Every structure is written in C-alpha cells, then in structure tokens.
Amino acid sequence: MTTSYLGTKLALACASFLAFAGLTAFVGAREREAGIQAGAPPVAASGVVAADDQGASISVPADQQTPTPVARTRGT
Amino acid sequence: MDFDPHFYWYVTRASGMVAFALLTLATGLGLAVTSRLSDGLLNRPWLFEVHKFVSLLALAFIGLHLAVLIPDSWTDFEPIDLLLPGPSPYRPLAVAMGVLAMYGAVVGAGSFYIRKRLDRRTWRALHYAMFGTFVLALLHGVYAGTDSGEAWMRLTYFMTGLAIFFLAVFRILAAPLLRPEPSGTPTALSGGAARNMRAH
Numbered sequence: 001m002t003t004s005y006l007g008t009k010l011a012l013a014c015a016s017f018l019a020f021a022g023l024t025a026f027v028g029a030r031e032r033e034a035g036i037q038a039g040a041p042p043v044a045a046s047g048v049v050a051a052d053d054q055g056a057s058i059s060v061p062a063d064q065q066t067p068t069p070v071a072r073t074r075g076t
Numbered sequence: 077m078d079f080d081p082h083f084y085w086y087v088t089r090a091s092g093m094v095a096f097a098l099l100t101l102a103t104g105l106g107l108a109v110t111s112r113l114s115d116g117l118l119n120r121p122w123l124f125e126v127h128k129f130v131s132l133l134a135l136a137f138i139g140l141h142l143a144v145l146i147p148d149s150w151t152d153f154e155p156i157d158l159l160l161p162g163p164s165p166y167r168p169l170a171v172a173m174g175v176l177a178m179y180g181a182v183v184g185a186g187s188f189y190i191r192k193r194l195d196r197r198t199w200r201a202l203h204y205a206m207f208g209t210f211v212l213a214l215l216h217g218v219y220a221g222t223d224s225g226e227a228w229m230r231l232t233y234f235m236t237g238l239a240i241f242f243l244a245v246f247r248i249l250a251a252p253l254l255r256p257e258p259s260g261t262p263t264a265l266s267g268g269a270a271r272n273m274r275a276h
Contacts (some may be wrong), residue, residue, distance in 0.1 A: 004122070005122070005125050008122070008125075008129075008217070009126075009129045011124075012129060012130060012133060013133060016098060016133055016137065019091050019163050020091055020094045020137065021090075021092065022087045022090075023089070023090035023093050024083075024090040026090075027086045027089050027090060027223065028082070028083070029085040031082060031085075031086065032080075037231055055242070
C-alpha cells in the first residue's frame with residue numbers, strides 16, 4: 001500500500017510539473033505573439049527585442065530604445 | 077536559442093496558476109474527506125494522504141511563484157513586497173491577499189506535522205481557516221493575475237470557486253445527515269494513515 005501512495009504522489013508531482021511547464025510555454029508564446037503583433041514588445045532589462053518588417057526578431061541597440069515605463073505595472 | 081528576458085515572468089505566472097489549482101484540489105480533497113462525499117468511491121485514508129501531499133505540493137509551487145519574482149526585473153518586486161501585506165506598489169490589496177493566502181497555506185500544510193500537539197478543536201479551526209486561504213488565493217488571482225482578463229482563466233476561477241462552494245455547502249448542510257462513522261475503519265490501509273484519518 002505504501003507503493004500505492006508513492007505512485008499516486010509521483011503521478012501528482014509529475015502532472016503538476018508538466019502543467020507548469022506547459023503553462024510557462026503557453027503564456028510565453030502568447031506574450032511573444034502579442035508583443036510582435038502590437039509592435040511594442042516588452043522591454044528587457046538589458047535590451048529590446050523587436051520585430052522587423054518580416055516579423056523576425058531583431059535587437060535594438062540600447063541608445064535607440066524608446067524608454068517604456070513598464071516597471072511595477074505588470075502583474076503576476 | 078536566446079534566453080527570453082521575460083522567462084521569470086512566465087514562470088511566476090505559470091507557477092501561480094498551478095499553485096492555485098493545487099490549492100483548490102487540496103481544499104476539495106479536504107472537504108471530500110470530512111464530508112465523506114467520496115465514501116464508497118475512494119479510500120478515505122488514501123484520500124487523506126493525497127490531500128496532505130497536494131497541500132505540500134501547492135506550497136512548493138507558491139514558493140516558486142514568489143522566488144522567481146525576486147530576480148525578475150520586469151515585475152520589479154522587492155522581497156518585502158512578497159512577505160508583508162501592503163507594501164507592494166503593484167495592486168497592493170490584491171498582492172496583500174496573496175501574501176495572506178501564502179501564510180494560510182504554510183499554516184495549513186504545517187499543521188499536518190504538528191497535529192499531535194494540537195487538540196481536535198484547534199486542528200479543526202486551522203482547517204476551517206483553509207476556506208479563507210482559498211478565497212484569498214482566488215481573489216489574489218482574479219485581481220492581481222495578468223491572465224485574469226482571458227476567458228479561459230475567468231472560466232477556471234469560476235469553475236474552481238463553484239466547486240469549492242458546492243463542496244463547502246455540502247459539508248456544512250449534508251454531512252450531519254450522513255450515517256455516523258462506524259467504530260472500525262473498514263477502509264483503513266495502514267496504521268499511519270488510519271491514525272491521521274481518525275484525527276481528522
């Protein structure tokens with residue numbers, strides 16, 4: 001019966017981790033898609049990833065970035 | 077492949093969702109155990125062990141939910157914002173509810189390990205407080221969550237809230253009408269689990 005408990009716990013832990021990994025990928029994909037579509041991708045701490053005319057990601061040099069006051073405006 | 081600068085933000089959102097789902101499951105299992113709703117379908121001692129484990133798992137994801145907020149420069153939370161209710165500059169009330177829910181979850185999960193030192197009344201009071209923890213976590217998610225505006229997330233909150241509400245009403249109204257527990261525990265599996273069940 002201890003084996004049964006252990007199996008259940010392992011299954012729950014694995015399912016939780018898989019859900020977590022899937023949700024992380026899901027919200028990340030949605031954010032990237034929304035950022036590119038809006039033309040205003042989120043500001044990173046050390047640079048900006050923007051989209052060129054073809055939709056490919058390009059790096060914008062720090063001195064050409066438009067400051068975006070995003071800090072403390074995003075939720076969890 | 078470049079490291080996504082918002083990876084921490086995605087992780088905290090996903091871990092918050094999973095923590096909430098596990099907290100809902102833990103609350104629901106606790107209600108199912110005490111109301112005997114699942115008797116005949118599931119083994120009560122087994123259900124109690126799962127209830128205990130899911131509470132700990134929820135706590136682990138709550139820890140992750142908080143831990144990744146510290147290095148995340150996108151959300152810009154300070155440790156004090158996450159440990160005390162109030163100082164957060166981002167939606168202080170909603171974050172405060174999350175902080176209180178975290179402490180509630182800590183107390184709930186920790187109570188399993190100090191159960192022998194608690195009398196039955198205190199044990200029950202602590203577990204009734206888990207309803208408050210669930211409600212606080214729900215409100216925190218609704219009002220602080222980035223994804224709360226999404227239809228799928230709203231549906232999740234609605235369905236989980238409804239499920240716990242139904243189980244709580246059943247526990248309060250219907251459980252006293254159920255047959256009394258027999259002196260023996262016919263479904264008992266092992267000594268430890270049976271002892272936990274009797275104390276619950």
